[in-house]
Amino acid sequence: MNPNVTPPSQSAFGAVEAEFDALTSGVAALSANAETATPPETASADATQTQPHPSGGAKPRIRIGSAPVHASAMQSAESATVDALSGAGRAGAAPARESIFDVREMSVSYGTNTAISGVTMQIQRNMITALIGPSGCGKSTFLRSLNRMNDSVKGFSISGQVLYHGHDVYAGSVDPVEVRRRIGMVFQRPNPFPKSIYDNIAWAPRNLRMKDDLDRRVEYALRGAALWDEVKDRLHASALGLSGGQQQRLCIARAIAIEPDVLLLDEPASALDPIATLSIEQLMQTLKHRYTIVIVTHNMQQAARIADRTAFFSLEATSRAGVLVEYDDTDVIFTRPRDPRTSDYVTGRFG
Amino acid sequence: MSGGSGSLSPALGPAAAARGPWSAGRARGTKTDRFGDALLKSLCAAASLLAVVILGAIFYQVLDGASAAFSQLGIGFLVHEVWQPNFGHFGAATFIYGTVVVSLVTMVIAVPLAISIGLYLSTTASGRVRSVVGPLVEMLAAIPSVILGFWGLIVLAPFLQAHAEPFLHSTLGFLPLFGKGETTGLGLFTASLILTIMVVPIVAAISRDLFLTVPKDLQDGAIALGATRWEVVRGVILPSAASGVVAAAFLGLGRALGEAIATLQVIGGGNFIHASLFGTGGTLASRIAEDALGTPYALQLSAVFYLGAILLAMELVLNLAAQAIMRRFDAFSAVAAR
Numbered sequence: 001m002n003p004n005v006t007p008p009s010q011s012a013f014g015a016v017e018a019e020f021d022a023l024t025s026g027v028a029a030l031s032a033n034a035e036t037a038t039p040p041e042t043a044s045a046d047a048t049q050t051q052p053h054p055s056g057g058a059k060p061r062i063r064i065g066s067a068p069v070h071a072s073a074m075q076s077a078e079s080a081t082v083d084a085l086s087g088a089g090r091a092g093a094a095p096a097r098e099s100i101f102d103v104r105e106m107s108v109s110y111g112t113n114t115a116i117s118g119v120t121m122q123i124q125r126n127m128i129t130a131l132i133g134p135s136g137c138g139k140s141t142f143l144r145s146l147n148r149m150n151d152s153v154k155g156f157s158i159s160g161q162v163l164y165h166g167h168d169v170y171a172g173s174v175d176p177v178e179v180r181r182r183i184g185m186v187f188q189r190p191n192p193f194p195k196s197i198y199d200n201i202a203w204a205p206r207n208l209r210m211k212d213d214l215d216r217r218v219e220y221a222l223r224g225a226a227l228w229d230e231v232k233d234r235l236h237a238s239a240l241g242l243s244g245g246q247q248q249r250l251c252i253a254r255a256i257a258i259e260p261d262v263l264l265l266d267e268p269a270s271a272l273d274p275i276a277t278l279s280i281e282q283l284m285q286t287l288k289h290r291y292t293i294v295i296v297t298h299n300m301q302q303a304a305r306i307a308d309r310t311a312f313f314s315l316e317a318t319s320r321a322g323v324l325v326e327y328d329d330t331d332v333i334f335t336r337p338r339d340p341r342t343s344d345y346v347t348g349r350f351g
Numbered sequence: 352m353s354g355g356s357g358s359l360s361p362a363l364g365p366a367a368a369a370r371g372p373w374s375a376g377r378a379r380g381t382k383t384d385r386f387g388d389a390l391l392k393s394l395c396a397a398a399s400l401l402a403v404v405i406l407g408a409i410f411y412q413v414l415d416g417a418s419a420a421f422s423q424l425g426i427g428f429l430v431h432e433v434w435q436p437n438f439g440h441f442g443a444a445t446f447i448y449g450t451v452v453v454s455l456v457t458m459v460i461a462v463p464l465a466i467s468i469g470l471y472l473s474t475t476a477s478g479r480v481r482s483v484v485g486p487l488v489e490m491l492a493a494i495p496s497v498i499l500g501f502w503g504l505i506v507l508a509p510f511l512q513a514h515a516e517p518f519l520h521s522t523l524g525f526l527p528l529f530g531k532g533e534t535t536g537l538g539l540f541t542a543s544l545i546l547t548i549m550v551v552p553i554v555a556a557i558s559r560d561l562f563l564t565v566p567k568d569l570q571d572g573a574i575a576l577g578a579t580r581w582e583v584v585r586g587v588i589l590p591s592a593a594s595g596v597v598a599a600a601f602l603g604l605g606r607a608l609g610e611a612i613a614t615l616q617v618i619g620g621g622n623f624i625h626a627s628l629f630g631t632g633g634t635l636a637s638r639i640a641e642d643a644l645g646t647p648y649a650l651q652l653s654a655v656f657y658l659g660a661i662l663l664a665m666e667l668v669l670n671l672a673a674q675a676i677m678r679r680f681d682a683f684s685a686v687a688a689r
Contacts, residue, residue: 149575154478181577191568193587203586204576251572258576 097124100262100292101146102163107321108141111155115141116322118160121311123262128284128293130307130330132300134345137313138322139296143264146294147183148176181208184255188267190247192239192254197222197231200239200250201257208258217257224290225253226283245276252283256291263287265295269302281306300346304334312342413663416656423650428657432624434638436646441654443661448624449539449632450608450665456543456628457607461550462600468551469558469596470584485559492552500616503545504537508617511544512536516629530627537619540628542637545613550603557599561592594680601673608666611640635662 101123108115116138123129131139141150148169150156162169169179192200201218210217218235222228227249231242239250248268255263265284269277284293284306297303303310311327326333326342337343344350420428424441431442472485516532523529532538565588573583589596611634619631620641633641635658646652 147575149571152574177577177579180575185571185575187568187571187575189568191566191572193569193572194591203573204578207576207578207582207586254572254576 097127099123100125100165101294102166103142103146103161104163105160106142106145106162107159108138108145108150109155109157110153113155114319114321116313117316117319119313119322119324120160121324121327123292123294124309125292126288126290127308128288128295128306130303130310131294131296131313132298132303132310132345133313133322133325134315134350135298136322137315139311139313140266141322142313143266143294143296144185146262147180147185147264149180149185151176181258182260183262183264184258184260185264185266186248186251186255186268189271190244190251192242192247192250194238194240196236197239197242197250198235201254204254204258210258221253221257222250224256224287225249226279226286227253243276245272245279248272248276248280249283252280252287256287260291262292262294265293267296267298270298277302300334304330310334312337312339312345314341314345410663413656413659417653417660420650420653420657424654424657428654429661432622434622434633436642436648436651436654439648439650441650441657443635443654443658445622445624446633446635446638446658447661449618449621450634450636450662452628452632453539453543453546453614453618453634454604454607456540457546457550458600458604460543461547461603461607462554464547465551465554465599465603466558466596468555469562470588472555472559473562474580474584474588485556488552489556490552491548492556494548496549496610496613497616499545499548500613503541503613503617507544508536508541510536511541516540520629527626528628530625530629532629533619533631535619535631537617537631538621538627538629539618539632542614542618542632542634543628545617546607546610549610549613550607553606554596554599554603557602558592558596561595561599562588565591594677597676597680598673601669601676604669605666608634608662608669609636611636615640635659635665 099122101121103119103121103123106119107117119138119142131143133139144150145158146162146164146169150158158170164179164183167174193203195203198218201221202214205211205214205217219228219232222231227246230246231250239247242250248271252263252268269280272280281302284295287293288308295303295307307330309327310330310333312325312333313322314325315321316323326337326339328337333342334346337346420441424431428441428443429447430444431440432444432448433440433442434445468488472481472488476484512532512535516536519529520531524531569587569591570583573587578586614634615637618633618637620633620637621631622633624632639655639658639662642651642655646655
């Protein structure tokens with residue numbers, strides 16, 4: 001709104017475009033420093049104030065209190081290039097990839113009820129990681145615990161660690177608002193705000209003071225979610241007039257408008273018809289080049305179609321708590337799983 | 352319809368026969384059934400009709416009672432400010448002014464306060480605080496207005512006179528609104544505060560319930576976009592509940608307009624219009640309450656009815672305005688004009 005407040009030098013929006021340019025012209029020099037080692041876990045507290053926010057004009061909402069997070073966020077924009085380039089030749093190259101999440105012995109309970117117990121897994125950059133399993137096995141709980149969406153749930157408590165770029169998301173110094181700003185989420189039921197299409201996308205960027213070139217940001221987000229062509233002539237019409245599939249893509253567009261690092265999708269297609277589901281799945285294939293995607297799905301075929309890695313959750317027979325049974329490349333999970341419970345599930349013998 | 356039922360009965364026959372040990376159940380459409388339906392219908396219709404009849408009767412009574420004043424005092428009644436029955440001076444302007452000012456000040460203080468309480472109780476407060484403070488706030492509404500007025504007279508007014516009014520006068524005295532206080536502390540400002548205490552619990556309780564009904568889906572969507580609590584409130588909760596909050600505010604305003612006894616106790620019974628909030632005055636309702644009983648002059652009684660007619664008209668206009676504003680808000684959230 002006020003150009004004096006936000007220096008529009010190079011918004012993150014511009015950075016993404018630059019990344020595109022680099023990609024097309026084949027210049028990989030940009031990413032020379034991208035694959036640095038995982039940042040140190042102890043953060044230096046002094047670097048908080050002076051760091052420029054990675055998203056250019058965005059309001060610095062950093063109480064995460066550490067330079068490494070900034071560095072990794074910067075790096076995420078840059079190294080996307082590398083991953084996108086090398087992504088073409090991906091196949092079993094998984095171990096070489098950088099972990100975005102390193103979850104260690106995560107247990108979650110609601111009151112006295114243990115929802116998941118002792119989950120340890122790593123989630124890798126620029127991949128689609130699918131979480132499958134029977135109802136009530138805690139996969140949504142796991143997903144929502146990654147960006148602290150469970151904080152407001154009554155009786156929620158968590159033990160273990162969720163390390164995001166090496167930093168514990170649940171550390172006392174971490175502001176959950178900042179966590180969610182970096183780790184976006186799309187829900188089972190499309191939940192557009194009762195505003196116009198444009199305002200749905202522009203709402204969060206306005207909050208974050210990413211106000212320069214808002215029109216282009218909205219267009220970029222809508223193109224990113226493969227919705228632009230369908231809505232470009234009615235941007236100021238109500239979002240509630242869109243179909244279910246369009247609304248869900250709008251929610252994805254809304255999430256990517258603030259350029260998160262990770263997208264968490266909680267059964268995003270379960271309320272949609274097959275055609276809309278297909279378009280969401282195709283969309284994810286393009287989005288994974290820029291974002292890391294974690295998706296909960298009830299639909300095993302969907303996981304098989306889209307995911308690079310698949311984690312199978314199940315209920316432990318005695319404790320009735322959700323556990324991670326097996327986590328591997330998707331084709332391993334579906335063709336030669338190691339655990340008999342996984343094979344029972346993927347062959348349809350239960351669940 | 353008829354074709355459907357025709358094909359239905361033969362299909363039902365064997366099904367009913369195959370039902371086994373259960374009885375087939377009573378057939379519908381018996382005399383008792385029809386009588387029950389008719390009774391329900393007529394009772395409901397009669398109750399609704401009764402409400403309309405009473406409304407009509409009151410309107411008639413008020414207008415009929417005021418007819419003498421209408422013809423003798425005319426439209427000039429609305430702009431004459433002096434009310435001195437023993438001299439035959441009747442003017443409503445002081446009371447119209449008092450009603451408008453007191454209501455405005457009440458709403459200006461009460462609505463933000465009530466919305467804040469509603470937000471606190473619905474979004475911020477912990478479960479235990481919510482279950483204690485919520486009912487307490489509602490209990491505030493249960494205090495009889497005459498007791499509230501009495502408290503205002505003996506506690507609030509002296510306090511305002513000694514502390515609040517001198518302070519406001521010395522800091523904001525350049526505005527005519529904050530003139531020099533009266534010696535008693537009674538006046539428009541005190542009345543506004545008493546009415547605020549009466550209005551807040553209603554608006555707060557309704558807003559809290561409205562905020563609690565804002566879909567969790569929408570709030571989660573905003574939270575997942577890295578929104579702060581305030582941004583969720585401003586961007587999702589308030590817009591979703593806006594039309595209801597406006598309705599609640601108007602409900603509260605209706606109470607402020609119509610409250611007679613408590614207002615009468617603390618407003619000081621002034622007879623003239625003056626800019627200062629700290630001066631005495633009167634509202635339509637308080638004047639009606641003061642003069643409705645035992646008036647020696649027939650014209651005075653009629654003039655009181657005239658005041659009642661004005662109050663009725665104000666409430667009517669208010670009601671229509673509230674509906675128009677609510678429609679507008681609903682249209683906003685549906686079409687989302689930018």
